[in-house]
Amino acid sequence: MFESLKKKFSRTSDKLEEELIEEAQEENNLEEESGKKFSFFSFGKKDNKEKEPENSDVAEIPQEVESLSEEKVLEESDEEVMEESEAESLDDSEEEKSKKSHFWSRNKNKETSENDDENESKSHFWSRNKDNSDEEEETPDDEEEPSGMFSFITAKTISEKHLEDILWELEMGLLEGDVAMEVASEVVDSVKDDLVGRKIKRSNDITEYTYNALKNAVSEIINIPGKSMTEMIEAKKAQGEPLVVMFVGINGTGKTTTIGKLANYYLKKGYTPVIAAADTFRAGAIEQVKYHADNVGVKLIKHQKGSDPAAVAFDAVEHAKAQGKELVLIDTAGRMQTNTNLMDEMKKIKRVAKPDLVVFVGDALTGNDATQQASKFNEAIDIDGVILTKADADSKGGASLSIGYVIKKPILFLGMGQEYDDIREYDADWMLNQLFSENEEETD
Incomplete structure (x- = not known):
């Protein structure tokens, strides 16, 4: 059911991600981050899994100790990300410890990367979504991509400029899918209000915010009160x-x-x-x-x-x-x-x-x-x-x-x-x- 609408919603998320990442690339405000990229449809499930307690094997640990342990893990995780970033800038050999997309593999020497042609850069970057390379395979069961997780050195803020073309494409797609004009406009307006001003630190944040914005908009549309x-x-x-x-x-x-x-x-x-x-x-x-x-x-x-x-x-x-x-x-x-x-x-x-x-x-x-x-x-x-x-x-x-x-x-x-x-x-x-x-x- 509803395959056409699903594709339109997913494409909206993908387009926004492309827009922000390409802009960050031009600003030298992009770096690869360890982790896996969530797909649009699996995001809700992954988010729920992350919220589930993972202490089934250590249920006897007191709550106070668990809380402290979680804080420590979060601190250590942040330190590891910072150390990774510093190590990458000092020693290119550290890059071999993680999987690289086409965009990052061509940038092994950071001194020469500044002179690369911008169009060639974008072509290599987005080829990870179009070509069947040795570095990426489809993972329908895992619902995660093996690479492509990025973060912005300075957080990006979603503006109306980023959304203008994307939401116009969404609205046209909804109308082509026989959605009523007033419904298509309501969905687009709701998504715009929800996304504008959002600060983005990681590429997964884009998927999360777009997923939630679309889901909230549709929820308001289809939930008409009435007795059964x-x-x-x-x-x-x-x-x-x-x-x-x-x-x-x-x-x-x-x-x-x-x-x-x-x-x-x-x-x-x-x-x-x-x-x-x-x-x-x-x-x-x-x-x-x-x-x-x-x-x-x-x-x-x-x-x-x-x-x-x-x-x-x-x-x-x-x-x-x-x-x-x-x-x-x-x-x-x-x-x-x-x-x-x-x-x-x-x-x-x-x-x-x-x-x-x-x-x-x-x-x-x-x-x-x-x-x-x-x-x-x-x-x-x-x-x-x-x-x-x-x-x-x-x-x-x-x-x-x-x-x-x-x-x-x-x-x-x-x-x-x-x-x-x-x-x-x-x-x-x-x-x-x-x-x-x-x-x-x-x-x-």
Whole structure:
């Protein structure tokens, strides 16, 4: 999922690092540091690992002694870095004790390095990211690069000048990925506010700050507050009433299949749903929803084709009340948001059935079109939430990132496949992990 967005986020970090390192190179403000460079996606995991206590084998050591030991280690570590730097300037033979990138290996003699051509310097420096040399190999499991850890002799401060081109590229990339304009602008503005003024000492700091800035920006976008459908069922059950949910959307988005999935989902949770076949307009619609109801094993309330859909919805609600069923799922005719007559008919269903939730079902693969459709339906009948289908096949992520923020309504469920069990309640933390994790199996 969301491979396109992941690449755009990672590239933003890489571009900022290139910008600051090249500038520092021109200023003679760059030196190699012992250690390994974190990749963008593994940074969060590495950061968590660093925060874990490493005293499993010496748990009996008193806390006071541990604290002193840690301070001593930090002091000794700083002294070692300083001694390394001094040794490198006095004796070039010390450079053989650590791995060198192309940029540093060509600088074994510091007196001649000042006369090197600047373009040649940059070419050698960045070749470590483009060529398959003996000094660098891909390490997908370790998620660390074997070299390329640098520090600035004098700390660099991120300015608007450093970010101008980079954030413009990010914004264009988000728009190309079907992210809504206002969402792309919000992400870019948030990242800019977060990064400008940050002081950078090491190249890993760039990765850390960019990672956190992007993650914070996206977190604000996708976390739209709202009650879950399950919570609402319980609240209505306590009142002795069923939760009535009306589903709207255009043809072809998987609305009827989603109703079948939800019926199956809540049946397995111990509730008893009933489905209303209120799509009496389209030929074959009643047979289609009946197919899903039979497969799942729930009651279907239906009338003849061409009958009043509002009457079907009303009968389903009355049946649920009489039989003590907790959930009514109302299927409606798929229609374009520009069809005034059909939209009026949908408003009538809402007046008669009095649903507790009106849910828009959109196809995640349609990107910004799904966001625009949801906006139109929201203007016409005031929807309460969104379900996105085919989210598992969505590489761009535009709809998933944009739709809730644009209409200010929560995403309730995501369709994740073709089987009845392939649906999951939306969770913003899970979504965030999907967007900021390189390997999907880590976030399942």
